Amino acid sequence: MSEEAAIIRCRGITKKYGSRTVLEDLTFDIRRGEFLSLLGPSGCGKTTLLKILAGIEHPDAGQILKDGADITGARPKDRNIGIVFQNYSLFPNMDVYHNISYALRHRGTGKEETDRRVRGIIGTVGLEEHIFKKPRQLSGGQQQRVAIARTLVLNPDLILFDEPMSALDAEIKAALRKQLKEIQRQMKITMVYVTHDQEEAFALSDRIMVIDDLKIAQLDTPRNLYRHPADPFVKRFIVDHLDEKVKSIEDSIR
Numbered sequence: 310m311s312e313e314a315a316i317i318r319c320r321g322i323t324k325k326y327g328s329r330t331v332l333e334d335l336t337f338d339i340r341r342g343e344f345l346s347l348l349g350p351s352g353c354g355k356t357t358l359l360k361i362l363a364g365i366e367h368p369d370a371g372q373i374l375k376d377g378a379d380i381t382g383a384r385p386k387d388r389n390i391g392i393v394f395q396n397y398s399l400f401p402n403m404d405v406y407h408n409i410s411y412a413l414r415h416r417g418t419g420k421e422e423t424d425r426r427v428r429g430i431i432g433t434v435g436l437e438e439h440i441f442k443k444p445r446q447l448s449g450g451q452q453q454r455v456a457i458a459r460t461l462v463l464n465p466d467l468i469l470f471d472e473p474m475s476a477l478d479a480e481i482k483a484a485l486r487k488q489l490k491e492i493q494r495q496m497k498i499t500m501v502y503v504t505h506d507q508e509e510a511f512a513l514s515d516r517i518m519v520i521d522d523l524k525i526a527q528l529d530t531p532r533n534l535y536r537h538p539a540d541p542f543v544k545r546f547i548v549d550h551l552d553e554k555v556k557s558i559e560d561s562i563r
């Protein structure tokens with residue numbers, strides 16, 4: 310891959326908690342503008358890898374380059390990488406507008422510029438009707454849109470999502486997925502999305518990284534993962550899982 314195609318290059322990333330290795334020698338690139346999902350069983354290190362990319366955790370070995378610059382030891386706020394967690398962690402006493410404008414104002418952005426950007430993003434995520442509501446007056450899906458908007462408004466080069474939809478019901482999930490893909494297409498933003506839901510990863514991703522047993526089992530397009538699983542784990546975790554899903558639906562309507 311050419312230098313320009315990769316926004317992030319990770320080389321030999323290893324992470325330990327105490328004496329226990331959680332990730333071992335991960336080497337991969339994140340392509341500019343792609344939607345990359347990290348998929349794997351509970352405890353395989355997905356959140357840890359996101360935190361390392363965000364700079365909240367530091368690797369014990371290895372190097373992270375962003376646009377060619379070494380950011381391995383850079384502070385989170387110097388990376389221009391946004392992160393959206395599962396629990397929206399909105400400010401309960403602020404309305405939608407102020408939840409979204411807070412970080413911009415904090416960075417010293419002027420009032421008019423802030424207003425223009427906040428209103429623009431509120432339109433993008435479809436929260437116009439709710440602009441002066443407090444988080445407790447919003448549904449889970451609406452709150453998650455505020456959390457996404459709050460990150461988008463800062464114009465990050467890369468957004469990391471840690472299971473942002475796992476608390477939402479199926480219908481809202483599907484609608485929000487669509488919206489997220491649309492935002493990604495429009496804003497041409499690189500997104501890295503952690504999930505343990507195979508279907509969600511397939512619905513959203515340009516590429517999927519399957520993590521198993523400290524390592525990358527396979528990093529590939531959904532089509533290639535399904536057609537050419539690299540090892541028995543990927544076969545079981547992806548192909549068999551999806552086949553069983555389809556079969557159970559067929560059985561239930563027979």
Ligand SMILES: Nc1ncnc2c1ncn2[C@@H]1O[C@H](COP(=O)(O)OP(=O)(O)OP(=O)(O)O)[C@@H](O)[C@H]1O
Nearest residue numbers: 326327331349350351352353354355356357358505
């Ligand atoms: N701060 C920490 N201190 C010690 N061990 C940790 C810490 N954070 C995570 N771990 C361990 O590291 C491993 C990877 O955790 P991580 O949270 O990255 O998994 P995950 O893939 O995100 O799992 P899940 O799908 O359940 O969210 C787990 O075994 C976990 O217990």
Ligand SMILES: [Mg+2]
Nearest residue numbers: 355356357471
């Ligand atoms: Mg996790």
